[in-house]
Amino acid sequence: MYDLHTHSTASDGAFSPSELVERASAAGITSLALTDHDTTQGLAEARAAASIRGITLVPGVEISASWRGHTVHIVGLHVDDGHSALQQGLLGLQAVREERAIEMGMRLARAGFHDPLGAARSLAGDGMITRTHFARYIVESGRAKSMQAVFRHFLKPGKPGYVPTEWARLEEAIDWIRQAGGAAVLAHPQRYKISGQIRRCLAGEFKEAGGAAIEVIAGTSHPPDVSANAELARRFGLAASVGTDFHSPAHSWLKLGALPPLPADLLPVWEVW
Numbered sequence: 008m009y010d011l012h013t014h015s016t017a018s019d020g021a022f023s024p025s026e027l028v029e030r031a032s033a034a035g036i037t038s039l040a041l042t043d044h045d046t047t048q049g050l051a052e053a054r055a056a057a058s059i060r061g062i063t064l065v066p067g068v069e070i071s072a073s074w075r076g077h078t079v080h081i082v083g084l085h086v087d088d089g090h091s092a093l094q095q096g097l098l099g100l101q102a103v104r105e106e107r108a109i110e111m112g113m114r115l116a117r118a119g120f121h122d123p124l125g126a127a128r129s130l131a132g133d134g135m136i137t138r139t140h141f142a143r144y145i146v147e148s149g150r151a152k153s154m155q156a157v158f159r160h161f162l163k164p165g166k167p168g169y170v171p172t173e174w175a176r177l178e179e180a181i182d183w184i185r186q187a188g189g190a191a192v193l194a195h196p197q198r199y200k201i202s203g204q205i206r207r208c209l210a211g212e213f214k215e216a217g218g219a220a221i222e223v224i225a226g227t228s229h230p231p232d233v234s235a236n237a238e239l240a241r242r243f244g245l246a247a248s249v250g251t252d253f254h255s256p257a258h259s260w261l262k263l264g265a266l267p268p269l270p271a272d273l274l275p276v277w278e279v280w
C-alpha cells in the first residue's frame with residue numbers, strides 16, 4: 008500500500024521521521040513518501056528507519072507555491088534531495104517562512120498573545136516554522152478550542168494573524184522538482200477555495216508547466232472529491248497520486264494507512280517516476 012503524502016517534525020508533523028516510518032509500517036504501508044513543507048531535512052532519518060523496517064521510502068517534499076493569488080501545494084515525489092536546483096529553491100522558501108513567521112508573531116502579539124513567535128519557534132524546534140505551530144500555541148493558550156477554530160479566527164486570509172505571502176511560482180516549483188528527477192503532483196485539489204472552472208485552469212496550467220500527476224485520493228477526500236479529482240486527471244492526462252497528508256493522530260485527516268484504492272482506469276504516479 009502506498010501513502011505518498013505525509014509530514015514529520017521536520018515541518019508540522021507530530022512524529023519524528025523514524026516514528027512516522029514505524030507507524031506507517033505498522034499500518035501496512037509498504038511505500039511511504041515523506042513530504043515535509045519546503046524542506047527535505049527529515050529524509051535522511053526516514054531513509055534509515057525505512058531500511059531497518061524493510062519498507063520503501065520515497066523521497067519527497069511539499070512545496071508552497073503561489074498561483075493567481077492563491078497558495079497551492081506541489082508535492083515532489085521521487086526527488087534527488089541532493090540536487091542543487093531543488094535545494095536552492097527550498098532555501099528561498101525557508102527564508103520566506105522565516106520572514107513570514109516574524110511578521111505573524113508581531114500581528115498575533117498585537118492581537119494580545121504573549122511572545123507568539125518564541126512559542127511557535129520552540130514548538131517548531133529545528134523544523135520549518137508553519138502556521139500549525141502558531142495554531143498549537145494558540146490552542147494551548149486557551150483562546151481557541153480547536154486547531155480548526157484557530158485557523159478560522161486567527162490564521163486564515165483576512166484574519167489578524169494572516170500574512171499574505173509570495174511563495175514560489177507554480178512553474179518554478181515544478182521546475183525544481185523535475186530538475187531533481189522527481190514527479191510533480193498537484194496536492195489536495197479540493198482544498199483550494201476556488202470554483203470548479205478555476206480549478207480546471209489550475210490543473211491545465213499545472214500540466215502545461217510539466218506537472219506529472221494530481222492527488223486523486225488526498226487526505227480529506229470524500230467520494231465526490233475523488234470523482235472530481237479523477238475527472239481532472241482524465242481531462243488533462245495526468246497520472247494519479249494517493250496520500251493521507253498525515254500530520255498527527257489528532258488531525259481530522261484520514262488515519263495513516265486508511266486509504267481507498269485509485270480508480271482503476273487511472274495511471275498511478277509510481278508508474279511514471
Ligand code: AMP
Binds near residue numbers: 019071154159
Ligand atoms: P503554512 O504552510 O505555514 O501556511 O501552514 C499550513 C498548514 O496548516 C497546512 O499544511 C496544514 O497542516 C495546516 N492547516 C491549514 N488549515 C488548517 C485547518 N483549518 N485546521 C488545521 N490545520 C490546518
Ligand code: MN
Binds near residue numbers: 014139254
Ligand atoms: Mn501541514
Ligand code: MN
Binds near residue numbers: 080195
Ligand atoms: Mn498541503
Ligand code: MN
Binds near residue numbers: 014252
Ligand atoms: Mn501536506
